Amino acid sequence: MDELSIHIALNNGDCTTLYVFARRKNTLFKSEDAKEYGESPFQLQEGCMYDFELDKNSYYLQEDRDILTNSKSRQAISRGCISTGIYVGTYSIDVLQKEDNKKVGEVAFEIRSAKVGYRDDYRRMLEDITEFCTELLMQQSSPVIQRYEVDITKDPRSDYQRFAFVRSLVDSDSFADAMYQIQLSPVKRWIDSEEERQLCNVKRWGQHTLRQLARATNRVSLSNQHPLKDRFDTLPRCVPVAFRKETADIPENRFIKYVLRSFLTFCSSIQHHSKAGQRLKQEASLVCEKLLQYLSYPLFRNISEINVLPLNSPILQRKEGYREIFQKWLMFDMAARLTWQGGEDVYGAGKKDVARLYEYWLFFKLLDVLSQKFHIPSKSKEELIDCSNELNLTLKQGKMIMLSGIYETDSRKLNICFSYNRTFSYTDNYQLSGSWTRNFRPDYTLTIWPGDITSEEAEREELITHIHFDAKYRIEQLFLRDNTNKNNDEVSDDLSEMKREEERGTYKRADLLKMHAYKDAIRRTGGAYILYPGTENQVIHGFHEIIPGLGAFAISPKDYDKSIQAFLTFLDDVVDNFLNRTSLREKLAYHTYSVLSKNNNRSLREPLPEPYGANRDLLPDETYVLIGYYKNEQQLDWILKRxxxxxxxxxxxxxxxLSKEVISARYLLLHGERELLTGRLYKLVPKGPRIFSKEKLKKIGYKEPSGDYYLIYNIEGIPEPEFEGMKWDIRLLDGYKKGNLSASAFSVSLADLMKVKVS
Known part of the structure; x- marks a missing residue:
């Protein structure tokens, strides 16, 4: 549908018609089942734009700069534009009279999610959140002490939040299945009963019944021809007969009826509350209708009122159907009193923000997954619920909630920290946690570091790894990796289209770039991943291991148990990577720490060999030169010949x-007696020196060795051409000693040597 007309009856006795025109095809709907979901039948789609016009110029719609904008012309104010953006839910618009700007009516739209099946997702996610919170509360409170009269006048803004939690219990599939199971196979019992029957209808005569032949009143005389005339003059018209019968009027079924009526009382109080909005009343009415439908089952027609709660009944605790209703009842009072500090973001003021709810829902799911995987103590979860006065779920977007613990394996202990909306603030100190550019706040962050140190120490020594996740409910298709088979023209076309999308504000790669931003800007980030309710999982490795990396995991409310498996496998791979003490991640972390922990204020701009090929590891600060001494020309000849x-x-x-610098020397710089300016530079064989004894040194032709042991370096030959013609003043080197020790060998870095270059 591309055009919609809505007839609006005004409270001044007049009426008008609103015409809505969709700019994009198939984004305007008139829903037949809207009432079932408590929605307006006139439905728009998120992320779309519409034009509207009232048929009468004397009225206009109340402007809302976020969604609705009227024409700037006073004469055409009855026209305008609607841009739904990311809003999802019921959106009511006031109709104003142009003459005096007075409200004379209103019209309501339902802005629906672009995701197919979002209604079911919304219901499932809210049900899961309710179940988690109420189960958590029952760990802290006694479920036997219940409060059945809900006072919703204390905080009218929380009415819908509380009702939404209770409705999620009643609307759940498990509740409907349980009621069906009870109706199909109710528990019944045999009881002893007694009733008056005519003598001709008595089939079995027991002693009690026979005695009544003589004792019972209301008797009739027997004729002389009656076979019993010789024993009785009269017989009773009826006698009481004892028998056993099956009945469903037992405490367990009375309890089920009581539960339904308790739910009905709460929803009815919501429905008739003076401050409840139209949407709240409508949805409460739907739940009341459903509960009345359950109460109309034939099973409950002859069930009497309950007088004692059979809480210890094995039937309520074990039998299918009864067990589920009993659990819902235990959860009911807490759900009816529970408010959520972040709930206004999801369904405040008529909203039904399924995308925001998906973010919250994922938090609870990830919390459970990580708790089971890493054995995070359950007591940490109690921080989510504030039981001091009201029952408040303290999960709110923008607030950091941290759950942490030690994960112990056979080979290593790991600190595990899971954060929600943790802010990584800008800091110019690289040793601190944070970002080196702007502030960032991923939806969820999993942080891992060795178990025996604090997170601050781990940040300082590059031993900590952050893995970030963002919830993206609205994503339909992933664009994480380009096709490598594209030619240059196709790549150029893609990039041009990407530029046009960015200008139009429909940039499909924005989510991918955000993951790159997390990865690159937040220090010590090992990976960044999108979580979305789709079907495709993609994990892209930065190198050869699971992290660093980027990717996406499909986690769907509709098929959670199956879709979470890829994420669980990813967690296993991450843990395995941390247990591997020879991983590339460990080596990269060490070398990063080694380089950045040193204050390098030196600069070197001398011509040097380029670090590629065999010289790839030629870093002037980490390349060492052995400064050696020769006694005379004969020894120099021996050195160069051998x-x-x-x-x-x-x-x-x-x-x-022996030291690392001596063992790993790459070059040899020789000088003789009083030869303080020298250019005798030679390249050494990279295998390192050997140790020769005095006797072995004699065997290879060295005359009169004075020491017991010697280091022997193999000379490869002349160095790279960049060193040609250079000379160095060795007196200026830190390791040079005067006097008798001037012949002592020592090592310096190539950077230090180049600083004393004289030509």
Whole structure:
């Protein structure tokens, strides 16, 4: 439908017709089943635009800049535009009189979600949230102490919140199935009974009945021809006969009837409350009708009123159908009193924000999943419920709620922290948690770090990993990865279309870019993933392991048990990655910490070999040069001929102590006696030095070795051409010693060596 006309009866006796025109096809509806869901039959779709016009110029619609905008012209004020945006739910618009701006009527639209089946999703999610909260409350309160009169006058703004929780109990499939099971197979019992029967209708004569032949009153005389005349002159017209009969009027069925009436009383009080809005009254009426339908079952027609609650009955606790209704009843009082600090975001002022509800619903589902997976103590969940006065669920968008615990495995202990709407604020201190650009607030964050340190220490030492998740109910199709088979023209067309979408505000890749923003801006982020109610799971690895990565998981209220499996597998893979102490993630974290923990204020702009190929690891700060000494020309000839350089090691004075810098030296710079400016640079074989004894050194032709042990370096040859013609003043190096120790070998970094270059 692309056009809709709505007849509006005004309270001044007049009437007008509102015409609505859809700018996009098939986004305007007149729903036949709207009453069943408490909705307006006139329905628009979220994310769409519509033009409207009243047939009479003397009236106009109340402007709402968020959704409805009237024409700027005073003469054409009865026309305008409706932009639904992300609003979902009942939207009422006042009709005003142009003459005096007085309200003379109203018209209501239902703005429906673009998602097919959103009504069922909404009902399922609200039912799950209610069940979680009431079960949590029953862990803290006694379910036997119930309060059945609900005073909704204390906080009228919470009426719909409380009713929505109770309605989710009554409207649940489990409630309907339970009532069907009770009606189909009610519990009955045999009882002893007695009734008056005529003598001809008595089939079995017991002793009690025979005695009544002589004792019973209201007797008639027997004729002389009667066979019993010789024994009795008279016989009673009727005698009491004892028998056993089956009945459903038992305490358990009385309890079921009592539960239905308790629910009906609450919903009726909502329906007739003076401050309840039209939508609230309409939905309460629908629930009342459903409860009255249950009470009209033939089973309850002859059920008497309850006088004692049979709470210890095995039937209520175990039998199918009865057990479910009993559980709903235990949850009922708490649900009727429960308010939600974040509920106004979901269904305040007529809204039915299924996207926001999906975000809250996922929180509870993820909380359960992570609690089971990582054994988070249940006592942490109690922080969600404030029982000090009213029963308040303290889950609200923008508030951080943190549940944490230690997850112990055979090989490692891990700290697990799950946060909702945690804010990562800007900070220029990279050792602190946060963002290095703008503030970010993912919907959910799973944080993992080693079990024996605090999160602050883990942040400082790059040992912590944040994994972020965002709930995206409205996503229909994922655009996480491009087709690698596209040619250059197709890629160019895609990028051009992406630019046009961005200009129109319909950017399909915005969610993907947001995940990239989390990954890149929030420090120590291992991954960012979309959660949406679809069918397709995608996980893209940044390298060879599960994290770092980006992706999406389909978690649907309609098929939760099946759809959550991919997410559970992902959690298993993440845990396995943390248990692998040789993972690339561990190595990257260490090298990041190693580099960033040092204050590097030095700069080096000298010509050096480029770090690629065999020189890929040539970093001036981490490339070391051995400064060696030769006694005379004969020793220098021996060094260059044998391509070996030896220096004493051990405990004697002037011996070279083994260190990482000495062992990993890449270059050798030689100098002789009084040769303080030298350019004798040679490249060493990268295998590292060997240790030779004095005897072995003699065998290879070295004359008169004075020490017991020597380090032997293999010389590869002349260095890269970038070093050609350079000379260095070794006196300026930190390791150089004067006097008799000037011949001692020492190592310096290539960066330090280049600072003393003289030509």
């Amino acid at each position: 391509k070996l350089y030896n220096t004493r090691t051990g405990s004697a004075n002037g011996s070279l102590h």
